[in-house]
Amino acid sequence: MTLALELAYWQQLAIKVLAILVIVPTATAIIVQTFLFKMMAHMQSRLGPMEAGPHGTLQLMADGAKFVQKELLAPARADRRVFTLAPVVVLLSTFLLFVVIPAGPGIVAENLDLGIFFALAVSSISVLGVLMAGWASANKYALMGGLRAAGQLIAYELPLVLAVVGVVIQAGDLSLQGIVRAQAEGEIFGFGLIGLPFVLTQFLGFALFLIATQAELTQPPFDMPVAESELVAGFQVEYSGLQFLYFYLGEFGAAFAFSALAATMFLGGWWVPGLDLEGGLLANVVGPVVLFAKTMAVAFVIFWIRFTYPRLREDQLQSFAWKYLIPLSLVNILVTGAFKVIF
Amino acid sequence: MGLIERGKLPKPLSHLLGLSRSYSLWVYQWGLACCAIEMGACFGSPRYDVMRLGVIPFPVSPRQADLVVVSGTVTDKLAPALRRLYEQMPEPKYVISMGSCANSGGPYWDSYSVTKGVDQIIPVDVYVPGCPPRPEALLEGIVMLQQRIRDEDMAERWKGDPIVVG
Amino acid sequence: MSSAEPGAGDDPARRPSLPAEEVTDPTLRAEVDNPADANVPTGAEAAPGGGTSAADAPPLPAAGAPAELSSEQTPPQGQQRGAAGPDQGLADVAGGDAGSPESSGHTGTDPPVPAAPANPPPVQGGATVPEQPPATPRAVAAEGALARQAKAEQADQAAEAAAGAGLGEEPDPGLDQPRRDLVERLGTALDGGVLDVHIVPGVDVWVRVGIDHWHRAFEVCRHHLGLTYFDFLSAIDWLPSPFGRSEDTGTDEDAGADDRAAGPGGPGELEHGVTGGSTRFQLLARLVSPTSHLGLTLKADVDDVELRAPTVSDLYPGADWHERETWEMYGIDFVGHPNLVHLYLPGAFEGHPLRKDFPLLAREVKPWPGLVDVEAMPGEAEAASS
């Protein structure tokens, strides 16, 4: 963050950490409030929370305060240390994702030049947390939920990464700022005004990325690990109070992070025609708003699918990933590569 | 234990905490008999939509729930399961007994296998009469419970003296 | 894994005597080729599109149903999704059975075809409401109703005659031929096992068999009489209840009709129901033929001392749970039952609740609110109060 006044390194670090610690919970709160409560309600022709605060806006505040008052229970035979550590690991992976997402020319926690590689690596830490929770709860349902989650997340990491490779080939740069710049400067057959958001050329990649995100977040139609009707909330079954709040936060934080990633890679990130790439006050202010709007659009699609589709069975889910998604993403890479070489 | 110790809290803080507890009652899906369908109508039907009041029917495991609506006939064979479920719920927990079967055995008052009233097994906060009570009656019971939670004194609840029933 | 019941392949040959109009009904034969014809009120739906092959069977006359979709089997969403369902789906299912009369149960050892061939789900265009189901002309339904009225009148007069006589034959033999014939064939098969018969023409038929013929009766019903549908199995305890409804005031005449005072203290005399009986516990079972819709109620007396009866769960798998419930409620032990354990009651429950001498304690303990009577005038003498 290149701010005007020179700060010692640790002061910058403190500000960045503080910024992320503030942004992630508020972003999750906004996502949960608008999509999980309000949008789901209106999709089911009802109103959603109305009493808490004007038009139900303080509902999440009440939930948070209540979960703080809850008693922290743990099953007798649970492995206590792993049991308490699991939610933290899941939450950690969500927070780390936000390090690389650029919200403006100057606003990015750390503009790593291996940005997208780092994001995908970090997102697979949550699989560890899920497994730890599943095993430590000493509960049959949790164990089955944990194993299913591990199987599913690993199966869908591959198409996630391969979908991103197409974008990286076209942008020629691994860092997210670079990708945003590539989309801003590219043009479609000479017409350069709106730049070249990769969703136009990488449509297949965008679809694959969305489907893989749906599976990463264990949402229907891929929510076998937390399938209510069979496994009774899967690996979260034994968690109560604050620990459950961490899982809740982790799940929807990851939803926000992944939709932000999708917005950055496919819809042009924080850039909109008229913002100059080098930075300046206007870009640094308008950029985050643009990114937020695009992220909400992508999140809308994710939650829309979540409330409509039934859930795939375990083996159908795996065969769908290995037989359809991965070959498709390989084809996508081939085509992008060929185009890259020709043009 | 939760954050609240046994000591007395300053009035506004305990009122604020009471407000937050009353507006976010996570209710546990525990349907038994016909009252369960009226409870489902109250929770699930867009016409009544209990989520407006902040009562969220999401949690499926007792660990995350703090309200259980006993809706239907509790038989002697089910009583131990109901008791164990009540114990699994984390502490600030509330119970609504819905319908005559849960209140006092209702139409099966003389049956050999029905428990006459759920308050013999778990302490009950609000009794909703009816057989089955309309969804609005359950909503009225929930609104009454939320009122009681708001002006409830947490310290007295933590003292652990058994809640006098009825 | 219990596959379809063994050795049913031979039964069509061994049932020559079932009256012609029952099985090889000429109208059914005619209907085989045009399924949309009259929906025979009593007989089962005719085999749709049977005969040669589904493709050339005349398409259902439902107006507007495109010809080529006539016997396509996919549900009426109309459009074909994914790989088009193999056209021969329906034909193959129905084809196998078109020839033989749709007797009950599956006929040959080839893949068992549903006993009454499926009524084809006629395909309606689009997801809109499938338009009026294929026209079963109102006339036939009306005419079917008239026939039924006639039969009902006959049934009423015969019912008065038959109601009284618990035992013995119907006054006029010509009535209700299918049921009389069913009982006849059961009687010949059990040779002497049938102790008592009661037929209410056009309504129902009861047969009481000896307890040692119980298993044989089920066998005959299933394999030869075609009663393959297991309805239920239970028992009746004929002892009048010593507790009454404990709603006796001793003063009111109507409420206290069967109250404690009037009910006989001990077992006293046991008057039995329709087909009589001698012992206190009586088994009760009902079997139905899914094609001719004739139901048969079987009864058997269980010896009061050893309370034992043979199990029929090997013939009808459904009987497994019914027998567990009857054992739990009455204490009748079923010999040969795979796992005779409690079905409804918790393990530690002693006593058999449905026996008449099992008291409902809540009614004994709680004073009846109706017992309270209006006190006399404060001044008047006690004797004057009612």
Add this chain to the structure above:
Amino acid sequence: MPELPGLMKGLNVTLRTMLRPAVTTQYPHVKEAPPSRARGVIALKEENCTVCMLCARQCPVWCIYIEGHKTKAPPRRAGGKPRTVQLLDRFDIDYSLCMYCGICVEVCPFDALFWSPEYEYSEPHIADLLHDKDRLGQWMEAVPEPEPLEAGAVAKKK
């Protein structure tokens, strides 16, 4: 992946519902009146009751408790001798036990019991569900007028 009309149409349904207004009635603020024949609570018209005990006897769950006594009442006509009439001391209905079947309202020969669609009387203590005589009297105002019958119906002579 088979072609997607089924999946797409499903999404369309939820989107259409989202855009249409919700059908919720916000209970604590907006209270919808139940149909007039709804069986919410039983109201007692004390003057009609002659303590004939029929309702208490026909009740399947034994939840009506009645006590009465005989008194002399002024004669109907001026010179006549005083009539002995039965007065009601106690008429309790235990709503925690009642199964809302309506047998008592039907069987009462003197039209003392009526149905009212009122439903808001849940209690924190079960003892308060035993409504006594005057509480049942208060429910009387909520009793609606018997509504006209459908065409083609023959009015049942009471």
Add this chain to the structure above:
Amino acid sequence: MSMLTEHQQRAYIGGQAAEARVNLELETDGMTLNIGPQHPATHGTLRIITRLDGEQVISAEPVMGYMHRGYEKLTEVRTYPQINTLINRIDWLSSFANEVPFILAAERLMEIEAPPRAQWIRTIFFELSRIANITLFLGEMGVQLGAITAVFYAFRDREHVLNQIEAATGGRFHPNYDRIGGLKEDLPKGWVAETKSVMAKVRDFCDEMETLVGTNEIFETRTRGIGVIPVEVALGYGLSGANIRASGLDWDLRRDSDTPLAWKEVDWKVWTHPDGDSFARYWVRLQETREATLIVDQLLDGLPAGPIMAKVPRIIKVPPGEAWVATENPLGEMGYYLVSKGDLGPFRVKIRTPSFNNISIVPWVLKGVYVPDVITILASLYFILGDIDR
């Protein structure tokens, strides 16, 4: 997915059975998983003890009795009007349909025939309770497989039907509207017109359900070919209603048994499906709901005028005798075997409920099935706990 032919069905069952047998020989000590007694998938308190090998079920043993209230014992200590209000609560979703067979049995013993208007109104309420019952199934089937919005639409459109039932009888769930010899009261003014508009709403609901869940590819891959029940096994276990019509047997008590109710005067059709798998059961019930709305429309048009109560003595004493009456309830064939000895209450009532037989096939059909399919099959068999445990 192609349609299932007869050979594929047999192959599927054989395969499942063979696999299950192989697992038994390998005899790794399978994990015992206990579904219930409180489980979102079981409609109430049914508990199923399944022995698993990995994700496959080796044996499933339902444990019941958690909702057993002892109906047959209670009927022996009650009079006829008291029993009539009690039996509403056996199958608490199809409220009115429970009363009809009991009242018909009593009327048969007393040889009383309710006037035609009463018979027509009884048939209307019978079909209304069928719609109220099966619309919830259409929503439940979606939510058991993960599509949560389906059940909200079901509850929303079910409210209209419940309003109509309550407007006429007074009780949303337990109308207690039937009497020996007729009905308690006649319909209120404007009821017929309002019901016709509700029927139109229910038809729109059926179309919406079909587009949301019925044609959804994921739903079809989850239900086609799962839990196949051939007709003989279904007959042996005594399955009834949509479960046996989905296996191809064309048998509907409304048309095949001669009930005094008014189905004969109405033009309607029995739907069957040859596959016998979970999708077939869902599909047959969806068509039956549409058929029910068409029946109610025709009944409402032809409703005869006249009294609704035959001449019946005030204190009802049924003459001694025995009678068995069964009707086609929304869940299947429900029947009462009424034994009367001529006093105020019956001597013995055997209540034959459809769900009891429909669930007795669960140990057979769940053998060798994946855990998620256990939920699909249970949801497609569609039972109500009060029906099983009585």
